Amino acid sequence: MSVVGKRQMPRFSSTVHHQRQSSDNVILDSSSHGRWFNSSGFAQEFGTRSSSLRKNDDDRVWTSGLLDLHSFDTELLPEMYDAHNDYLSNHTLLRGQGFDEFELGNKFAQSSRSLTDSNLIKSVTTDKERANNVAKIKVVVRKRPLNKKEIAKKEEDIITIDSNFLTVHERKLKVDLTEYVEKHEFVFDAVLKEDVSNDEVYAETVEPVVPLIFQRTKATCFAYGQTGSGKTYTMQPLPLKASQDILRLMHHTYRNQGFQLFVSFFEIYGGKLFDLLNDRKKLCMREDGKQQVCIVGLQEYRVSKVETIKEFIERGNATRSTGTTGANEESSRSHAILQLCIKRSADGTESKPARIVGKLSFIDLAGSERGADTTDNDKQTRIEGAEINKSLLALKECIRALDNDQGHIPFRGSKLTEVLRDSFVGDSRTVMISCISPSSGSSEHTLNTLRYADRVKGLSKGNSSRRDLPSSSNPRDSTVLPGPSVVSHEATFEDETTYVSSERNRFGWPKQLEREPSPPNNVDRVPSTRMGGNLASSYSDSQKGQRGSQSDRAGNEFDYLGLTNEQDRMRKTSKRADNNQLSAVEEKRKIESRIKHVDASHFAANHFDPDDDLNALLKEEEDLVTAHRRQVEETIDIVREEMNLLVEADQPGNQLDDYISKLNTILSQKAAGIFQLQTQLAQFQRRLNEYNVFISSGN
Numbered sequence: 001m002s003v004v005g006k007r008q009m010p011r012f013s014s015t016v017h018h019q020r021q022s023s024d025n026v027i028l029d030s031s032s033h034g035r036w037f038n039s040s041g042f043a044q045e046f047g048t049r050s051s052s053l054r055k056n057d058d059d060r061v062w063t064s065g066l067l068d069l070h071s072f073d074t075e076l077l078p079e080m081y082d083a084h085n086d087y088l089s090n091h092t093l094l095r096g097q098g099f100d101e102f103e104l105g106n107k108f109a110q111s112s113r114s115l116t117d118s119n120l121i122k123s124v125t126t127d128k129e130r131a132n133n134v135a136k137i138k139v140v141v142r143k144r145p146l147n148k149k150e151i152a153k154k155e156e157d158i159i160t161i162d163s164n165f166l167t168v169h170e171r172k173l174k175v176d177l178t179e180y181v182e183k184h185e186f187v188f189d190a191v192l193k194e195d196v197s198n199d200e201v202y203a204e205t206v207e208p209v210v211p212l213i214f215q216r217t218k219a220t221c222f223a224y225g226q227t228g229s230g231k232t233y234t235m236q237p238l239p240l241k242a243s244q245d246i247l248r249l250m251h252h253t254y255r256n257q258g259f260q261l262f263v264s265f266f267e268i269y270g271g272k273l274f275d276l277l278n279d280r281k282k283l284c285m286r287e288d289g290k291q292q293v294c295i296v297g298l299q300e301y302r303v304s305k306v307e308t309i310k311e312f313i314e315r316g317n318a319t320r321s322t323g324t325t326g327a328n329e330e331s332s333r334s335h336a337i338l339q340l341c342i343k344r345s346a347d348g349t350e351s352k353p354a355r356i357v358g359k360l361s362f363i364d365l366a367g368s369e370r371g372a373d374t375t376d377n378d379k380q381t382r383i384e385g386a387e388i389n390k391s392l393l394a395l396k397e398c399i400r401a402l403d404n405d406q407g408h409i410p411f412r413g414s415k416l417t418e419v420l421r422d423s424f425v426g427d428s429r430t431v432m433i434s435c436i437s438p439s440s441g442s443s444e445h446t447l448n449t450l451r452y453a454d455r456v457k458g459l460s461k462g463n464s465s466r467r468d469l470p471s472s473s474n475p476r477d478s479t480v481l482p483g484p485s486v487v488s489h490e491a492t493f494e495d496e497t498t499y500v501s502s503e504r505n506r507f508g509w510p511k512q513l514e515r516e517p518s519p520p521n522n523v524d525r526v527p528s529t530r531m532g533g534n535l536a537s538s539y540s541d542s543q544k545g546q547r548g549s550q551s552d553r554a555g556n557e558f559d560y561l562g563l564t565n566e567q568d569r570m571r572k573t574s575k576r577a578d579n580n581q582l583s584a585v586e587e588k589r590k591i592e593s594r595i596k597h598v599d600a601s602h603f604a605a606n607h608f609d610p611d612d613d614l615n616a617l618l619k620e621e622e623d624l625v626t627a628h629r630r631q632v633e634e635t636i637d638i639v640r641e642e643m644n645l646l647v648e649a650d651q652p653g654n655q656l657d658d659y660i661s662k663l664n665t666i667l668s669q670k671a672a673g674i675f676q677l678q679t680q681l682a683q684f685q686r687r688l689n690e691y692n693v694f695i696s697s698g699n
């Protein structure tokens with residue numbers, strides 16, 4: 001066994017022994033042939049002798065201490081590129097012709113030998129284009145089958161899939177308790193049905209990016225979704241399959257070129273880092289003078305066999321779920337990050353230190369619903385929920401910035417994005433797999449997952465999803481329409497810029513708005529899961545055209561929004577207009593139109609710091625979601641009141657005056673709640689737009 005760097009005998013030396021034995025078996029079995037394992041454990045042979053495989057057979061190297069993720073420059077040598085493209089063109093072509101892996105190996109070997117120089121040149125050009133054609137961001141949704149528990153509870157499958165279109169058929173209740181189904185339609189780069197195998201998932205997601213990591217690309221694959229939606233089931237086989245392909249490239253296409261493969265596996269739990277391949281040893285993240293992130297103490301293992309990688313993955317997964325902090329409950333509250341890193345020394349020998357060529361990161365994210373635990377009674381749970389929320393929001397922002405080729409990537413938004421910093425710079429590829437449960441009982445979480453995925457994809461410049469939809473259907477989730485509303489608000493702000501405050505904060509906002517406190521967060525009352533969002537929204541839609549008198553409670557709520565004098569004046573005017581039928585939407589627009597639109601130059605003049613302000617923005621997003629949740633809860637209370645009122649109204653001898661007065665109050669409360677949330681939403685959208693304008697203007 002050769003050792004590079006500082007060698008440490010690991011705790012699991014017995015495993016090393018075992019591993020060596022099994023490695024030897026491979027060599028004995030395969031004699032003069034390279035040999036690989038597919039996901040089912042069956043060996044597959046290549047028709048060529050792999051000298052580098054034999055040479056590296058015993059390699060299993062531990063490097064530890066300071067792992068600097070960035071201090072090594074990446075490199076790509078010209079000869080590798082040719083060879084790589086040789087692989088790419090043949091591999092893709094043969095797969096397209098339906099060859100299985102065994103045939104592929106042999107055909108590829110023969111074919112690559114027979115390629116002439118001119119063919120190579122041709123193939124370089126074609127494959128450069130092909131590489132460029134691998135989407136920078138790909139969003140894939142995977143639906144799992146109903147599980148036994150869901151079937152026993154007679155829960156229904158509410159997801160239908162047609163090609164890359166997906167529809168959620170959400171069952172809802174009207175006020176009079178009659179049921180109806182609301183359809184939410186989405187379109188993604190790929191939608192995988194419940195019967196799709198893990199091999200097919202790999203082919204659709206990671207396989208196309210594997211060859212690119214030999215070209216200095218950093219690729220990242222995320223699994224996102226609620227607990228139990230299949231993230232781990234989906235993610236676990238992917239690194240193994242990817243490493244099979246990487247090793248195949250290393251030992252065949254790039255044989256004798258000195259490439260080395262390293263694996264590391266760690267977890268972010270409650271904002272702290274733990275090494276999953278070293279007994280959950282606590283790790284620290286440090287930034288050096290060049291603002292490069294280092295994970296101090298992370299162990300990185302050099303591997304040259306699929307079996308070894310498999311063993312590491314299993315070990316890491318076992319440590320994740322049975323670690324000191326507990327079992328599955330914790331696993332759904334942590335992000336697990338497995339990295340496969342390809343290195344090579346400048347001269348291709350082992351005498352010089354190896355430098356990173358490319359990297360493939362696999363991230364099994366915390367259960368997405370955990371971000372909603374910010375209102376839980378337990379403080380620790382709240383903190384963890386906030387951290388998860390922050391990281392998921394920051395991740396979305398980073399992916400979005402990546403796809404828009406923004407110079408500035410806001411990775412400082414969370415631990416997760418900081419750790420992944422080097423995967424967000426340079427040539428990168430991102431694959432997001434959104435895992436969803438089909439069950440009616442999970443419809444809310446499923447919709448949240450799909451909305452997140454939709455926003456990651458939908459906000460990108462290359463998005464074609466909405467264009468692809470038939471114009472007659474509502475392309476978006478029927479209850480949340482962030483895209484179109486952003487557009488309409490922008491138009492309003494730019495048309496009318498009459499409101500100008502003399503004092504402005506560093507965002508260019510009127511000072512009064514800067515002092516705006518967060519909406520009161522009634523922690524005790526808010527449930528830990530998001531509830532009834534669609535219910536509220538359906539009611540709000542039906543009430544948008546109504547405007548009654550504002551209740552005192554509503555008036556107080558206006559105060560906490562910190563509205564400007566001008567807005568306040570308008571609010572009072574509208575308050576007086578008791579029976580005025582002016583719609584809430586119109587009123588909101590009037591108010592918005594009086595708020596000055598602030599352009600990007602103002603940000604620059606006020607020394608806008610994108611990192612700080614991303615944090616502020618993330619906080620505002622959190623506040624908005626909290627306010628929304630609170631408003632939903634209030635709406636549910638109001639609907640209950642309304643239902644009681646209807647019951648009363650049906651009683652013989654009821655008082656009509658009383659009914660009218662109560663109904664008026666209820667409708668006013670509803671309108672006030674909607675108006676308040678719309679104001680906050682408009683404010684947030686404006687900030688978001690300004691932030692984006694500033695970021696895309698080159699800062």
Ligand SMILES: Nc1ncnc2c1ncn2[C@@H]1O[C@H](COP(=O)(O)OP(=O)(O)OP(=O)(O)O)[C@@H](O)[C@H]1O
Pocket residue numbers: 143144145147194225226227228229230231232233234328331332366367435
């Ligand atoms: N596509 C699928 N086909 C068959 N079974 C699946 C599929 N996806 C998930 N499962 C099963 O569903 C259960 C939950 O899956 P899994 O543990 O992957 O969820 P998770 O999203 O990772 O949850 P957590 O966030 O709690 O870790 C497992 O028993 C898994 O085997």
